[in-house]
Amino acid sequence: MIDARGGQSLTTGSLEAAEQYQLAVDRILGSETGAAEALDRALVLDSDLALALAARYMLAKDANSADADGFKERALMAAEAALPWERAHILALFALLEDPYSNLAATEAYIAGNPSDLLVISQLCGYLIFYGGARKLERVLRIMESVDPSLHDDWACLARLGFATSEAGDRNRGRVLVERALRQRPQAPYVIHSYAHVLHDQGKPEESLDLLGNWLNEHRLSAEGGAMYGHVQWHLALAEWQLGLAEQAWQRYERYCAPEKTRCGPVLTLADCGGFLLREYLRTGTTRPVSAAVSALSERFRSMLSHPFIALHLAGIQASAGDLASLEQSRAAIATREPSDQTRLSLCLVDAIGQFARGQYADAAESLKSVSVDQRISVGGSRVERILIDLLEARAVELAA
Structure with missing residues (x-):
């Protein structure tokens, strides 16, 4: 089985397990519900699928789950029989998850040699957005611009590149990029969240009100219960607040955020x-x-x-x-x-x-x-x-x- 984004072989004898893993990665990158469930299905089919175990550890650690260390140990054991690129991905991902500050330079060196690894790239950029210091805008944009050219039309890349481009000051280009991502993956909370940021950067709360309201009406059932759902509602509350709909914004905040x-x-x-x-x-x-x-x-x-x-x-x-x-x-x-x-x-x-x-x-x-x-x-x-x-x-x- 070939990894859909990186074009590299996956170590598994189960085609269905590989498909479930790739479905989970899409859901992780889109901040969509069901990623852990897809990984669990993959691991039922192939309990030694190292990449699935690594991704499952990432989700369990983020959720502060008691079984996180178990997934980590299994992933490291399975990595011994995996391909070199899979081992490199797992080690880079784990280093970033365990001590991002100490491993920033090593992670940037890793993605320079593996520019199609959007999972590690997204984790790195997410960290830098919060803790990257005064030069973070240029740094995140440079990382996203360096992604493998074969992914420049990939929705997960476009959404992050559009976000980074708008943050760095080119809001019109950022909007074009995020709109392309939304056409490809309209159900993804991460994509609509990126769009909300671009509209906020542009100072267009009226458009944000319409966009987010329509998106929630259409995708509420699939998004509700997901980790990003409350934050998308928060962006809508922020647009309402900016437009003077203070009571409406407050009620939305209390109900969802x-x-x-x-x-x-x-x-x-x-x-x-x-x-x-x-x-x-x-x-x-x-x-x-x-x-x-x-x-x-x-x-x-x-x-x-x-x-x-x-x-x-x-x-x-x-x-x-x-x-x-x-x-x-x-x-x-x-x-x-x-x-x-x-x-x-x-x-x-x-x-x-x-x-x-x-x-x-x-x-x-x-x-x-x-x-x-x-x-x-x-x-x-x-x-x-x-x-x-x-x-x-x-x-x-x-x-x-």
């Missing part, structure tokens, strides 16, 4: 929660008590406050609740960390949000004025986060006047 409801991973859940609550607080100035689930989510990330992305969203939650004591505790926790560019930026963001929450709007505006464009990029996440910082600064300036 809040930590009690979403099935997104913890980092994306924090971003959706903190980003929405802070925006609504900036709009109204009204504080709301947080739920037990939000408190639990906040506690989970308290030890990671030295990362600006975490600091921004956690402080946003605290400000939205009027919890000045927790904001002070967050500031104190960051101040105890070893000084670095990242910890200083985290401290600046928490200071600015705390000043805003205390009504010290001129001080908040002054604090944010010192945050450069490169620093705003290095916060992590997408342009959605950079616009959130811009909104905070603009609102502080407005209220200070």
Whole structure:
């Protein structure tokens, strides 16, 4: 059996097992439901299919499942009898999953020699989007531009290249690329999510409202229950919020996107929660008590406050609740960390949000004025986060006047 994307042979005696593996990869790249089930079917047919075991480990680890280590051990054992390219893929994927920061250079070297390995490429770019620093926009775009030319019309590549292109500033080209991906794979939550980002970058919430509403009406049954479903709903809530449909946006957030409801991973859940609550607080100035689930989510990330992305969203939650004591505790926790560019930026963001929450709007505006464009990029996440910082600064300036 030949791998559909890479054109390389797969080590298995079962054609159906190979087909189920490739179906699972499509579902992983599309953030679609049913990937784990497809891998499980593949492993029933061939329990030693190393690539399926590796992918199953990736999903189990992401879900914090108790059986993750078992899949890892089986994958490494099966890799001993697999082809060299399969072993290289598994080792690169596992290194990135286990310690992405220490293995960034090795992973980039791997994909330079294996430019059709979209599974590893997507994992690497996903990490860089959150933690790639000030040069991440160019870095992610360069990686996606280097993908094997044979995949330049592949929907999974197009969606990621379009996202990266828009993030790096060429929003019109990014939109064209994502639209091509959507025509090929209209049911994929990842693709519609990329499109939502492009429309947000273009400042077109009306189009986003129509696009996402129509997509959810058509694909709700297949998308509901998937890890990306709540985040797609969040983008629709964001478009509603931008258009002044505040109550509608709030109801959508509570129904689909809040930590009690979403099935997104913890980092994306924090971003959706903190980003929405802070925006609504900036709009109204009204504080709301947080739920037990939000408190639990906040506690989970308290030890990671030295990362600006975490600091921004956690402080946003605290400000939205009027919890000045927790904001002070967050500031104190960051101040105890070893000084670095990242910890200083985290401290600046928490200071600015705390000043805003205390009504010290001129001080908040002054604090944010010192945050450069490169620093705003290095916060992590997408342009959605950079616009959130811009909104905070603009609102502080407005209220200070």
